Amino acid sequence: xxxxxxxxxxxxLRRAVWTAGICAALFGPxxxxxxxxxxxxxxxxxxxxGLIAHGEYLARxxxxxxxxxxxxxxxxxxxxxxxxxxxxxxxxxxTPDRNTGIGxxxxxxxxxxxxxxxxxxxxxxxxxxxxxxxxxxxxxxxxALYAYFTHGVAPVAQNNRPVDIVWPLSMxxxxxxxxxxxxxxxxxxxxxxxxxxxxARGAYLVQGLGHCGACHTPRSVTMQELALDxxxxxxxxAGGAPIDGWVPSSLRGNPRTGVGAWSESExxxxxxxxxxxHAAAFGGMTDVVxxxxxxxxxxxVTAMARYIKTLPSSDPAEKPHAYDxxxxxxLRTGDATAPGAAVYRDNCTSCHRxxxxxxxxxxxxxxxNPVVQGKDATSVIHVLLSGSALKGTKSAPSTFTMPAFGWRxxxxxxxxxxxxxxxxWGNTGSTVTASDVAKVRRTVSVTAPELPPGAARH
Ligand code: HEC
Ligand code: HEC
Ligand code: HEC
Numbered sequence: 139x140x141x142x143x144x145x146x147x148x149x150x151l152r153r154a155v156w157t158a159g160i161c162a163a164l165f166g167p168x169x170x171x172x173x174x175x176x177x178x179x180x181x182x183x184x185x186x187x188g189l190i191a192h193g194e195y196l197a198r199x200x201x202x203x204x205x206x207x208x209x210x211x212x213x214x215x216x217x218x219x220x221x222x223x224x225x226x227x228x229x230x231x232x233t234p235d236r237n238t239g240i241g242x243x244x245x246x247x248x249x250x251x252x253x254x255x256x257x258x259x260x261x262x263x264x265x266x267x268x269x270x271x272x273x274x275x276x277x278x279x280x281x282a283l284y285a286y287f288t289h290g291v292a293p294v295a296q297n298n299r300p301v302d303i304v305w306p307l308s309m310x311x312x313x314x315x316x317x318x319x320x321x322x323x324x325x326x327x328x329x330x331x332x333x334x335x336x337x338a339r340g341a342y343l344v345q346g347l348g349h350c351g352a353c354h355t356p357r358s359v360t361m362q363e364l365a366l367d368x369x370x371x372x373x374x375x376a377g378g379a380p381i382d383g384w385v386p387s388s389l390r391g392n393p394r395t396g397v398g399a400w401s402e403s404e405x406x407x408x409x410x411x412x413x414x415x416h417a418a419a420f421g422g423m424t425d426v427v428x429x430x431x432x433x434x435x436x437x438x439v440t441a442m443a444r445y446i447k448t449l450p451s452s453d454p455a456e457k458p459h460a461y462d463x464x465x466x467x468x469l470r471t472g473d474a475t476a477p478g479a480a481v482y483r484d485n486c487t488s489c490h491r492x493x494x495x496x497x498x499x500x501x502x503x504x505x506x507n508p509v510v511q512g513k514d515a516t517s518v519i520h521v522l523l524s525g526s527a528l529k530g531t532k533s534a535p536s537t538f539t540m541p542a543f544g545w546r547x548x549x550x551x552x553x554x555x556x557x558x559x560x561x562x563w564g565n566t567g568s569t570v571t572a573s574d575v576a577k578v579r580r581t582v583s584v585t586a587p588e589l590p591p592g593a594a595r596h
Pocket of ligand 2: 353389405408
């Protein structure tokens with residue numbers, strides 16, 4: 139290959155693959171009722187029914203619906219857009235419609251797509267489809283998924299949308315090379331590596347169906363995850379790059395920036411309800427809780443939590459959070475002279491309180507909260523600019539809202555209050571500038587709330 143060809147090739151590869159990257163997980167969370175996905179009852183043996191039901195459970199655990207359904211579209215009919223720097227790709231119809239979906243696919247074809255990322259025509263899928271994680275699914279689970287997708291889902295006739303990427307970037311051969319270089323070969327999951335069956339189950343779910351690493355593990359410049367499991371060392375689940383302006387935080391035992399200070403039961407509670415005394419789910423994690431984790435059995439969620447708790451800190455020098463009363467004391471005694479303190483007092487104390495403890499299960503604590511102290515402050519700035527909703531789940535039905543402040547606080551004020559929450563109450567996050575805020579502001583949506591007729595905006 140000439141020098142020029144090599145450069146074109148590697149740029150092509152990088153950009154095509156970037157596409158793939160979970161830049162992908164830009165899926166907005168459509169409200170999907172899986173009941174809608176069920177076909178009219180068919181006759182069948184009990185064991186078929188059992189296999190299909192098991193497949194439905196696994197499809198939840200793999201969160202297939204979140205990516206394979208368009209907003210207000212039919213479940214699993216595809217069409218969800220994944221924006222990429224080179225254009226858009228769309229998820230596909232995986233309902234059993236024979237012409238537009240996977241209804242005519244054999245088990246082997248379905249299996250090869252899900253575990254190896256290869257279509258029946260031999261083309262490689264963009265790894266926006268997390269086949270590098272699904273590669274470790276067991277044969278039994280693949281059979282259950284196939285039973286569900288061929289007999290438990292209502293067929294929907296809906297053509298797949300072609301990619302909106304111009305030729306030659308739309309060619310799939312670089313993906314083929316990427317897959318050979320970086321995607322693991324599907325192979326049986328080695329349970330013997332784990333000391334007990336609960337840990338092995340948790341590892342299988344976290345590394346496989348849950349594809350937690352697709353967001354939570356950092357990626358290289360060529361977009362593959364730097365680690366696919368705990369054996370690959372301390373980058374596994376050490377926190378990923380922002381997706382849609384939200385930073386997937388570290389799930390390792392780091393006491394301050396990871397979940398080292400969380401108990402197993404707090405992790406379980408977070409996965410089932412999106413909230414604990416210390417934190418609340420937002421960004422892509424809201425989708426995971428809404429579509430997937432809240433439906434998983436207590437045993438499976440506990441197994442995932444127990445496995446996560448085995449991942450050691452990636453930074454032995456990191457100290458646990460130690461509460462410091464200085465900021466709370468100043469606010470209580472009317473001293474708001476510290477940068478950002480007045481903005482915090484006027485806008486935040488009603489929910490997060492002057493001591494930063496929030497209200498358990500309602501308004502998250504900001505003191506000691508790992509996402510508030512993380513290395514990358516993008517999420518904190520984003521949540522301040524755009525607001526967010528902590529959505530109800532089966533076991534925690536109330537929804538609570540963080541208002542958007544971007545329409546009335548300027549970049550300087552947002553930077554000040556970001557720094558205030560990242561450095562008060564014993565928090566030890568780094569600080570940001572107004573220009574950091576301006577950068578985030580350009581990429582997120584900042585809308586003012588509706589005002590009642592006649593009301594003036596100050
Ligand atoms: C993070 C998003 C995401 C998740 C989660 C996901 N998929 Fe996909 N999947 C995609 C995208 C995007 C494509 C299309 C990729 C392309 O065009 O190369 C795809 C393609 C496929 C295909 C190939 C279909 C075709 O017509 O070529 C199958 C089969 C499939 N997915 C099944 C599943 C199943 C089963 C699950 C759950 C266990 C799942 N997917 C979960 C994003 C996802
Ligand atoms: C689509 C991307 C995505 C996937 C997939 C994902 N997460 Fe997350 N996760 C995030 C983001 C973004 C955050 C930071 C916001 C928050 O705390 O909710 C997060 C936060 C978390 C937190 C809270 C950490 C803290 O310090 O507050 C836990 C625990 C967690 N994820 C566990 C998991 C597990 C377990 C899985 C796999 C079953 C998973 N996540 C899959 C995006 C994702
Ligand atoms: C009306 C109550 C309310 C007010 C006022 C409010 N927040 Fe929040 N805040 C929330 C809720 C609810 C969440 C959880 C959102 C979610 O989970 O999507 C949240 C989340 C956050 C988070 C992310 C932490 C996490 O674990 O989810 C930060 C950081 C934050 N708020 C900072 C602030 C700051 C700074 C202000 C003042 C400028 C403020 N909030 C004002 C209710 C509020």
